[in-house]
Amino acid sequence: MVQNRALVFSAVPDGLPVAGKHMQVQATEFDDAAQPPAGGFTAKTIYASLDPYLRLRLVAPDKPRPGFEPLPAGSIIPNTVIARIIKSDNAALPPNTVVIGMAPIQEYISVTGEQAFQFSPLQNPANVDLKLFLGPLGMPGLAAYAGLYEVAKPRTGETIFVSGASGAVGQLVGQIAKQAGLRVIGAAGSDEKVRLLTDVFKFDGAFNHRDGDARAHLERLAPGGIDIYYDNVGGELLDVAIDAMKPLGRIVACGQSSQYNALPSQQYGIRNTWQMPGKRITWRGMNIFDDGLGDKYRAVHQEKVGQWISDGTMQAVFSETKSIEEAPAGLADLFAGKNVGKAVIHFGEQ
Known part of the structure; x- marks a missing residue:
């Protein structure tokens, strides 16, 4: 025994x-x-x-x-x-x-x-x-890869904003987006995490959403707006992203971690969804086990991410x-x- x-x-x-x-x-x-x-x-x-x-x-x-x-x-x-x-x-x-x-x-x-x-x-x-x-070679990596390519449908030269960007999924989304030729902005909850985003994961810009006005930070780093928001946290940053979204923008709803510990009466209420019809924003939740997500991208995810890890272009x-x-x-x-x-x-x- x-x-x-x-x-x-x-x-x-x-x-x-x-x-x-x-x-x-x-x-x-x-x-x-x-x-x-x-x-x-x-x-x-x-x-x-x-x-x-x-x-x-x-x-x-x-x-x-x-x-x-x-x-x-x-x-x-x-x-x-x-x-x-x-x-x-x-x-x-x-x-x-x-x-x-x-x-x-x-x-x-x-x-x-x-x-x-x-x-x-x-x-x-x-x-x-x-x-x-x-x-990166497991479920977080598959969620990052499939969510980006199937839901966000990135195009070279676009700007993506990633929340929870130093977390399991966020750090990978940003690096995969860089491989796809996007400009990547990240938000994280501490100065240490922000340094990680820019120094290790090579994001183009990042800010501490607990330090100052998140809306002002995003406007400074993406003055022309954003094309994609990969949402891992929900809450106020979703409001901020909708304000910054360009016409025909896409939101990937992967997680809502800022709301998981809040009682229903204390959860943040999104206030600017009225902008979505005028901007023609696509906002889609995702579950990696859905048909056409994990199953569709599993093989290419393993191949590409495995290669990037091996050659050092992706860090974890x-x-x-x-x-x-x-x-x-x-x-x-x-x-x-x-x-x-x-x-x-x-x-x-x-």
């Missing part, structure tokens, strides 16, 4: 979740000598992803957020994990295979034959750091929680916007 520590949703928060109160580490025993489930496998977790959307599941069962099933209090929080198989009863997934899939965030996982289809062997011919498959920054014991604090920091880059938990070996 070994200890199996897990990240548990322990109580429903009213606002911003607090580590140790709303998310806790709890331990059970795991029989590492036991045979695997029929048709399934047991595995040791290497990395787990932490993502803003998880906040939409940490709610009361009678107050669901559209498109997200509430997670019962007391449950282990699930998300995408990378794990190494220990024992297997599945010929397609033999021992020592590194797999990626959806599972409870804990040190050891036991996957039944019915659940095994959710996992696939990780293809890593370039032998890159595994956490890249939770960032991570906010890495070093152990499961620190996971509640890591998730709380993500919800509070304190992370810099893609948030992951590292359980140990590659």
Whole structure:
């Protein structure tokens, strides 16, 4: 028997979740000598992803957020994990295979034959750091690529504005847009993050939306207006972007992280949607699992982003929680916007 520590949703928060109160580490025993489930496998977790959307599941069962099933209090929080198989009863997934899939965030996982289809062997011919498959080579990278090309439909020379630009998706959107020949402006929540945008990700301009008037910042950096707004945060910055939008502009609604912790009565109300008909703005929400998004762009995303990482033209920054014991604090920091880059938990070996 070994200890199996897990990240548990322990109580429903009213606002911003607090580590140790709303998310806790709890331990059970795991029989590492036991045979695997029929048709399934047991595995040791290497990395787990932490993502803003998880906040939409940490709610009361009678107050669901559209498109997200509430997670019962007391449950282990699930998300995408990378794990190494220990024992297997599945010929397609033999021992020592590194797999990626959806599972409870804990040190050891036991996957039944019915659940095994959710996992696939990780293809890593370039032998890159595994956490890249939770960032640019994973769902955030696919969301950035598919959202930009399918929803925003960029054209060379256009100007794109990206909010939450140092986060898991935002940092990649900006760099992919640069590859497409766009002028890229980013907004982030600290001076440190702004420097990251311009110095590491090579955005053409960036500003701290918590420092001064965001509308004035955007007007200074994009005096001719913007063609595309890739929205990761919602709230006031969406108002600002609509004001700056050129005719026939496009808005990609990928996330609304500034509103996830707010009660319905406290959420920001957009005030200038009256401009959308006159400017003929297209505003589309996206879910990477929709037909014609992730499935359409998965192969080209892997090819292009893999190439850019290999040749150094794309950079990836991570906010890495070093152990499961620190996971509640890591998730709380993500919800509070304190992370810099893609948030992951590292359980140990590659």
